[in-house]
Amino acid sequence: MASWDIMHGSRAVAEAVRLADVDVIAAYPITPQTHIVEDTAKMVADGDIRAEYVKVESEHSAMSVVIAASGTGARTFTATASQGLALMWEMLFVASGMRLPVVMVNANRALSAPISIWNDQQDSIASRDVGWIQLYVETNQEALDTTLMAYRIAEDAGVQLPVMVCMDGFVLTHTVEPVEVPDEEQVSKFLPKFKPQQYLDPKDPMALGPIAFPNVYTELRAMQQQAMDGAMSVIEKVNDEFSAVFNRSYGNGLVEEFKTEDAEVIIVTLGSVAGTIKDVIDERGDSKVGLLRIKSFRPLPEDEIRRALKGAKVVGVIEKDVSIGLGKGALASEVRDVMYGSGDSKILSFIAGLGGRDITLDSVRGVIDTCEKALSEDVETVHWVDLKTE
Amino acid sequence: MKISPGGVIRDMGSTVNTKTGGWRSERPVIDNDKCIECGSCWIFCPDSSIIVTTSGNRRTYSVNLDFCKGCGICANECPSAAIKMILEEK
Known part of the structure; x- marks a missing residue:
């Protein structure tokens, strides 16, 4: 049993x-x-x-x-x-x-x-x-x-x-x-x-x-x-x-989409922080922001990612890693590679949660604010979330 | 050529198909007049490249140049200095 x-x-x-x-x-x-x-x-x-x-x-x-x-x-x-x-x-x-x-x-x-x-x-x-x-x-x-x-x-x-x-x-x-x-x-x-x-x-x-x-x-x-x-x-x-x-499944096994259908901003991420992001999306009560959780990073499901992000004007990739020297997260650069030649969505990299720093509801709200700002104006493509500057 | 997943080899002993003697820069030359038939070269060769031919009660040693890499261990071990290493030249 x-x-x-x-x-x-x-x-x-x-x-x-x-x-x-x-x-x-x-x-x-x-x-x-x-x-x-x-x-x-x-x-x-x-x-x-x-x-x-x-x-x-x-x-x-x-x-x-x-x-x-x-x-x-x-x-x-x-x-x-x-x-x-x-x-x-x-x-x-x-x-x-x-x-x-x-x-x-x-x-x-x-x-x-x-x-x-x-x-x-x-x-x-x-x-x-x-x-x-x-x-x-x-x-x-x-x-x-x-x-x-x-x-x-x-x-x-x-x-x-x-x-x-x-x-x-x-x-x-x-x-x-x-x-x-x-x-x-x-x-x-x-x-x-x-x-x-x-x-x-x-x-x-x-x-x-x-x-x-x-x-x-x-x-x-x-x-x-x-x-x-x-x-x-x-x-x-x-x-x-x-x-x-x-009687349980996880998206289609490769990716899980959450309210992506009409979203103009889609957050992309890996792992447990997806739960926090879903909560922030839920509290908004609109359909402007969605989440694409990539479950399979290798193999990288390029077609699924392209299909899910097709309608998004801004894509914000939140990830707990950084490729030092490339200056952005590895997933963000791969999502950009996947989206090359399909549409003109802005793809932003959010480096967050390094070395155990919590990605809080407020951290995610901040990321979404930046993505929404990017709908109408130019913003930096790389953001170190909650970075202390002094 | 059929390549199996993971590079697994089913056709055992296929190493003999890949001649590795080309890596050699020096080759051993055996002087059979000095050889005392002790077999040290055969024992110590790390590449099993010493060939022993028996004729009557006389054993003759030669080198399989398809696999000898010229390491010189045979020459070093030979107690009667019957093996010389000669530079491979074009």
């Missing part, structure tokens, strides 16, 4: 790992992901998850262990954040290059220096080119549900790519919300046992991860991109199938 409980986002993820019946978990604790490691370790110790739990000395090793385990056809899980994701970086390319369906939860946290344990999304955004699918969630329920969906997407025969579920550190991991924990039997129908396409087997030898000479390297990279392109429809399909079984 499905059950309701009040729980931290980390606990919701651990419940998903239990329900997904994973075979191997390897993780190294790091704030704000620690409770995921603790909860899953306890579940294994208590016999609630029948998995091998490998305690490792670093995140580099955690990723190496799940890569090796995945190579043998095991369903694997790991979780990290910030410095841990940075330490994994070279192995992230290995997981995607070997086309292994590893699932990882990243509890989004700012990077050093200066040291900060608090939330922003610079860690996963800086890992946007590693060949992983990246799905950003808004709520604890969505963190649980998306972790389950991640296995279906990663293990799809046409995809075979690792998936990173990105959830805001503290804002979700350490915050309690009501969460419905799905029924085990229903989950096993939605997510059956993993049947790998290919795996290391002494009876049928293969070489996994050999050298690629210049005559094949480009083709292998192009195949990863084709798999990403194909993942788009798989993500939508899995979202639909999840909805059919559990």
Whole structure:
């Protein structure tokens, strides 16, 4: 039976790992992901998850262990954040290059220096080119549900790519919300046992991860991109199938639109701050401002973004990262790239919530004010939200 | 050529198809008159590029230049100084 409980986002993820019946978990604790490691370790110790739990000395090793385990056809899980994701970086390319369906939860946290344990999304955004699918969630329920969906997407025969579920550190991991924990039997129908396409087997030898000479390297990279392109429809399909079984879905799986239909200003964002933005839009009581929440940042659903933003005169991208040297958020520059040649909407970049600074209702109201001002006059294209100037 | 996802190789032992001897700048030359047939070169070669030919009770050592990268370990290890490294020239 499905059950309701009040729980931290980390606990919701651990419940998903239990329900997904994973075979191997390897993780190294790091704030704000620690409770995921603790909860899953306890579940294994208590016999609630029948998995091998490998305690490792670093995140580099955690990723190496799940890569090796995945190579043998095991369903694997790991979780990290910030410095841990940075330490994994070279192995992230290995997981995607070997086309292994590893699932990882990243509890989004700012990077050093200066040291900060608090939330922003610079860690996963800086890992946007590693060949992983990246799905950003808004709520604890969505963190649980998306972790389950991640296995279906990663293990799809046409995809075979690792998936990173990105959830805001503290804002979700350490915050309690009501969460419905799905029924085990229903989950096993939605997510059956993993049947790998290919795996290391002494009876049928293969070489996994050999050298690629210049005559094949480009083709292998192009195949990863084709798999990403194909993942788009798989993500939508899995979202639909999840909805059919559990009666919950998240937009079309790739993006979620909120009151975008007649909006002349559309805010674009990733992750949990979407909730705050929806509240501000609701309190306005008009239909002039809408929200496009991008759930799938990789693959980036270009057609969906173009369609959703077509009617907007001003697009304001709020994001918790900045590409230093580019001088704007990475998502803002990608949205601009997507919109190139279609319409003449102004695209503004709002850098906000770095290193755990709250994006408050007032912060969002300020962003919307700036966007509305841009309807009739010229405004700066880049804004550092709530920046102290003295 | 069929490329499988992730660059997985099913046709095992395919390394022999890629000749890597071209990386070499020096090549070992074995003086069979000095050779005492101890097999040190065969043991130490990191690329399995020493070929042993047995004829009666006499073993002769030669080099597979398709894979020898000219590291010189064989020459360094040879106890009878029977291997010289010669510069590869055009």
